[in-house]
Amino acid sequence: MSPPARRTTLVDDVYESIKGQLMDLVIEPGARVNIEALARDLAVSPTPVREALARLESDGLVRKRAMSGYTATPLLTADQFEQLCQLRALLEVPAARLAANHPDAAARAALTSAVTPPSAEIDPTDYRRYAPFTAHDAAFHDRLARLSGNPMLADSIVRLHAHLHLHRLYLPAGPATDTVAEHRAVAAAIAAGEPAAAAAAMTEHLTATRARHIVAFSTTETGKE
Amino acid sequence: MSPPARRTTLVDDVYESIKGQLMDLVIEPGARVNIEALARDLAVSPTPVREALARLESDGLVRKRAMSGYTATPLLTADQFEQLCQLRALLEVPAARLAANHPDAAARAALTSAVTPPSAEIDPTDYRRYAPFTAHDAAFHDRLARLSGNPMLADSIVRLHAHLHLHRLYLPAGPATDTVAEHRAVAAAIAAGEPAAAAAAMTEHLTATRARHIVAFSTTETGKE
DNA sequence: CACGGCAGAATCCTATAGGATCTGCCGGCA
DNA sequence: TGCCGGCAGATCCTATAGGATTCTGCCGTG
Incomplete structure (x- = not known):
């Protein structure tokens, strides 16, 4: 046995x-x-x-x-982090736009339930037993990416999250309440089926996220390749 | 020994x-x-x-x-091919815009030399000893992606080429002269340092490429997952 | 004729062993 | 003091073997 x-x-x-x-x-x-x-x-x-x-x-x-x-893999340098943010914007803003156009209104509304940060609702079979909040953030972006209806686009987005995650664990970053509020705005626009608003909200969120994290580089610069 | x-x-x-x-x-x-x-x-x-x-x-x-x-991996279905084209547009058009803004004018001009389709100039150490023209096309797009100055963006673009390549080998596609002409237009705009023109030329190229290849699905539909 | 079950073969998955290479340390020399 | 060459230990890379699983073809039954 x-x-x-x-x-x-x-x-x-x-x-x-x-x-x-x-x-x-x-x-x-x-x-x-x-x-x-x-x-x-x-x-x-x-x-x-x-x-x-x-x-x-x-x-x-x-x-x-x-x-x-x-x-x-070593942590990203400041330059690489900027490039990552740029790439995220290229992928996730259109993803939000597409998700807002998703024909299934119920699926769009379901995204809203994913913005609440329940620490106990994380799937235990998933490998995400690490820091709860950053895992929740990743889960929200993953669901949104899949809601775009383009699996290839979703894969490209998900692939970027691993690198971001490592940096989030190295800094407490700004208040989580801001992040949740931004997520809520994105989810609301998608649930309402408003592509332009969803894209704008996502742009706002990514810009704010970048600002919350970029400060970490001014103090501890790895400098490694 | x-x-x-x-x-x-x-x-x-x-x-x-x-x-x-x-x-x-x-x-x-x-x-x-x-x-x-x-x-x-x-x-x-x-x-x-x-x-x-x-x-x-x-x-x-x-x-x-x-x-x-x-x-x-099986060939892409018609839907997946559409999604791939959509994703290419999201990535490669901004890449062309960024490449046109590249500070090194000499590097931008060097891209123009890559549009000529020399069948013998392919690096033999590279794994691309297959169909010459489609390999040349991939090489052009790869160089352009790297010229964007964002290695992560370039990696995301390169990762998509493998799937595209397989389809190109299954159909003769439209005349190669059109493709070369479109490449030339993109390279010229980048060499001239005109981001808007480069983006427009790349959009045109991707649209035309999609049109050249999409016809293959009307006859032979794999239907497999 | 169609369908379910079974035996054999092929294939996969994991463990282990051994040769080759790299890393770290130590002593000698400028 | 600083640098270079060589040795010992650790680590990596590849080959091989064997248990476990899946696939294929055949047979019997309904």
Whole structure:
């Protein structure tokens, strides 16, 4: 009965586990990732660990140097953070516009329920057991992205959230109440089916978010590549 | 002297090789990917093949079903192709605008030299030994994306090209001369440092490209997920 | 003729072993 | 003091083996 039947592969479990450790900062940005040590921690062999790391590399969460192993992706520099904000605006503002045009009014309204920050409503099977609020924020943006009706657009957006998340854990940032209020404005415009208002609210939110986070770079500058 | 010194990992070679086979349609979309068969072909063990496939999965070129192996990602449906075009417009039009604002005038002008379709100028070390023209098209868009000055934006754009490429190989599409002419217009606007004109030219190009390719779906509809 | 079940083969997934490479430390020399 | 070369330990990369699971073809039954 020890391993009688597995409905999921070890590699998948290991992948989620390592991803969680990276998101929780158990493995700090820039730190070297020891394959055998991870394998011992997870009580598996190095083989599935290597495969999981290969996937995480394509996700941009770790980097590989030939014959030298993996390292956790370092934090973004100030320039890179600016570029990330710029890219978010290019993707998420149109996503909000599209979501407001979604034909299913009920689905649009359901987004409003996602703005309330319930700390206990987070799916425990998901890998997001880390800092509750930043996970909630990511969940809201993910739902909105999927509501755009363009899965490829949603994937591109979701892919960016991992990097943002790491920075949020390094600073307390501005008051969460502001973020919730901005989310509420976006959700309201989408529920009302007003694309222009939704786009404007999202632009406002992203601008405010950038302002809340950019101050962290003035004090602690990593400077690393 | 058999394997005296390797400056690159076997996994990297295998990754590029499999990617090439997918791009060349040696492995057809939707086909099952046999790990051991690939390992025999490449004269390596299954271990590096598995690791390469894990990376390709994150790239979206293959899919994994637990306990059942990998399959090459099927061709896009008509809906997905529309979504891809929409996403390209969101990313590449701003990229053209940014490229036109690039401070280095020489770099902007260098893009113009990339519009000529020299079939022999393709880097042989690159994995793009497949259909020459579509590779040239991808190279042009890649260079333009990098010229935007936003590496994250460029990565998001490049990530979309793989899927587009597969479709280009399934149809002769419209005359290549049109594509080259459109590229020339985009490059000229960027070289001249005119963001609005560059954005307009890119919009035109993407619209025309979509029109050239969308007709292929009316005849052969895969219908698969 | 259609459908469900079963045995064999093929394939996948994980663990382990061994050769090759890199990193850190230590002593010698300018 | 500062720099360079070499050795030991740790780590990585690849190959191979074996248990577990899935797929395929065949047979029997309704």
